[in-house]
Amino acid sequence: MINEKRVRLLQKGNETNGPVIYWMSRDQRVHDNWALLYSQKLALEKKKNLGVVFNLVPNFLGATIRQYGFMLKGLQQVESELKKFNIPFFLTQGNPDFVIPRVLNDLNASILVSDFDPLKIKRIWKRDVAKKINIPFFEVDAHNIVPCIFVSNKVEFGAYTIRPKIHKALPEFLDEFPELKKMKSSELQSEKINWTEIINSLEVNKNVKEVDWIKPGEVNAQISLKEFLDNKLDKYSEDRNDPNKNALSNLSPYLHFGQISAQRVALTVEQFYKKNPSAEAFLEELIVRRELADNFCYYNPKYDSFEGFPDWAKKTLNDHRKDKREFTYTLEEFEQAKTHEELWNAAQMEMVRTGKMHGYVRMYWAKKILEWSKSPEEALRIAIDLNDKYELDGRDPNGYVGCAWSIGGVHDRAWTERPVFGKVRYMNFNGAKRKFDVQSYIDKYIK
Ligand SMILES: Cc1cc2nc3c(=O)[nH]c(=O)nc-3n(C[C@H](O)[C@H](O)[C@H](O)COP(=O)(O)OP(=O)(O)OC[C@H]3O[C@@H](n4cnc5c(N)ncnc54)[C@H](O)[C@@H]3O)c2cc1C
Incomplete structure (x- = not known):
């Protein structure tokens, strides 16, 4: 049974006789997916066909081949798994506000379902698509x-x-x-996707290499x-x-x-x-x-900007804006792991090489970016840019909140006041040393 509280009608509309279409976006899986299950429920109740569309955008918040590769290989499995259930999978490319309405029109879709995503860009896509269609449009929180x-x-x-x-x-x-139930085979058919061609045709940053440990x-x-x-x-x-x-x-x-x-x-x-x-x-x-x-x-x-920080944190960071910074680095220096501190450099290299920095070190890494940047705004921008460029899990609410927690006290409380950080929680090298063998970690990533 699908709890209807997971479902929201984003826009009313008139159903046609065509298929129910699930516009898959955040939840790229076949099993345990409430949005797909809800789409299937509608299709079965209304005796309609069911199809899944994934729309690939040419550029998504600076994602590189590392993240696109991981995603596309996962989607390739989605395509073959859906096939076992007689559910056709369509991969489209372009700006969603243009492509999704066109595809719905081509397929004569009757109902559109999508999954929930709190990020601004995803909400804008949905808003813009909604303006251009007149079939019912549902959103299901499958995440x-x-x-x-x-x-x-x-x-x-x-x-x-x-x-x-x-x-x-x-x-x-x-x-x-x-x-998930197997659908009766239908006239709704998708063409086989040439995944190699799709991957080769991507115009994204290919210098950040894919990783093979995961x-x-x-x-x-x-x-x-x-x-x-x-x-x-x-x-x-x-x-x-x-x-x-x-x-x-x-x-x-x-x-x-x-x-x-x-x-x-x-x-x-x-x-x-x-x-x-x-x-x-x-x-x-x-x-x-x-x-x-x-x-x-x-x-x-404002989850990704200084304005989004709590008032106490904005005030204290403003009070300490002019404090002298012992070291300051540019984005490029941070990116190339050229700070004076080996622990920080090792953390950066862990992320660059593996696409996944350890969770505890992520906090330390972002706190030091605040300490060594000209302003909290610049620190936040650098932390988000690097996080989203190299982390396999980047561009996630957890990432925006992790950076905002470290730099802007989000979900935290005020601590003892000190230079640069004000009352935002501070972390230092000695604290890290008490938690783990810092030298082994450094040796692993920069020696
Ligand atoms: C500066 C900074 C940047 C971060 N960037 C990201 C990011 O881009 N993407 C991302 O998914 N997470 C991010 N995190 C949160 C956390 O560090 C990662 O979720 C975690 O390290 C992922 O590894 P894991 O799955 O092996 O974690 P585990 O410890 O095994 O945790 C399991 C799951 O719990 C959730 N989780 C764990 N820690 C947190 C946390 N602090 N906040 C929210 N959820 C959490 C995650 O979904 C994680 O996959 C960031 C944290 C900080 C401080």
Whole structure:
């Protein structure tokens, strides 16, 4: 059963006799996908065909071949998996406000369904598409366990305010997914996609190379989940702040591209690993922290700028704007890992080489960008630019919030006042040294 609270009618319209179309965007998977399940439910109830469209934009917030490659290989698996269910998959290219209405028209679509995304650009796409179509248009939150719009109607102050709301709603929303059904074969057919041609034709930055330690797609995401739960969850609480220990789930690239559902991850933990002492700590990150990030981006459209910081943080950063900085670096110097500090340089190199900086180090990395930049605005811009260029999981609400937490005190509180940071929480090298063997980490990435 699909909880209707996950579904929102974005725009009314007149149904035709044609197929129901799911415009897949954030949730790029076939199984455990509420948006696809809802599209199928509509199609079956109304005895219509069902199709899935993914529209590839030529340039998405500075994404490089590293992220495009990961995404397209995942989508290739989506195409073949959908085929088993007789659901045609269409890959279109161009600006969505132009392409999606045209495709809907060509297919004589009757209803449009899409998935939920709090980011500005995705909301603009949907708004612009809605203006050009006159069929019903639904949005389904297939990413959050507790739908973002349901859990709260305002920006939450922090984990402590959203946590009780999420926990209260979990018994209702952390439910098992129905299975996707095989559709009767229909006249709606898609052409086989030439993926190599598509990848070769991309005009994106190809200098940031793809990485091979993590394999894209829904099947690989499930394998990674199993591996994490069987071999690493035990030690998650104890070891998660140590970048020398391979203790994290590495699920963020899969979660970002929707190649795995956070709800499936949580259900598996709840069902089979609940007694594990680390389960609670992991679920706090996976559910509360992740869904808090969606809440921030949805209700605060300035999530990627200084103006989006809380008032106390803006004030204190303004008070310390003119403080002397011992070191300042440009974007290029940061990017090339040319700071005076080996730990910071190692973190940058971990990200550049692997496409995934360790979670604990990410905080330190962004805090130092604030300390060594001319202004908090510049620090935020540099942190977001580098994060989104190199991280496989970049351009995610978690990324915008992670940068805003580190630099602008978002979801944090005021601490003891000090130069440059004001009352924004400070992190230093000695703190890192107490948490892990800094030298081993440095040796791994820059020696
Ligand atoms: C400066 C900075 C930048 C960041 N950039 C990104 C980014 O671009 N994309 C991204 O997904 N995350 C980002 N994070 C959040 C966090 O560091 C990553 O989600 C985490 O390191 C991903 O690795 P994992 O899946 O192995 O984590 P695990 O520890 O195994 O966590 C499992 C899942 O829980 C969620 N989670 C964990 N930590 C956080 C957190 N602090 N906030 C919100 N959700 C969390 C993620 O979905 C993660 O995949 C950033 C944090 C900071 C401080």
